[in-house]
Amino acid sequence: MSLVTITTSQAPEPGVGEIISPLVLCNTTNSTVMIDLRFHRDEANAEFYVLRNMPVTAYETTPIPLNGQFLKSGDTLEIMASANLAIHATLSFTQ
Secondary structure, eight states: OOOEEEEEOOOSTTTTEEOOSSSEEEEEESSSSEEEEEETTTTEEEEEEEEEEEEEEEOOEEOOOTOOOEEEEOOOEEEEETTTTEEEEOEEEOO
């Protein structure tokens, strides 16, 4: 399993970033990969899944509509794949 973690920096207050694009996931392998996508909210010390066990077929590119979500300093977005080095992820945000 591989893991990609995106953490907002410790920016000065208000320290809020907005996701301004879909999360684009690209499977770079020749087999289906299962994806989990999880947010961790630092202030509330809470985690929640956006996706669990979502299949991304071989060489497929899949957009996940996260635009409009807000992240505070210390929040994380984790993308976990069932195979190492299988997923490339692209996301844009403002801070």
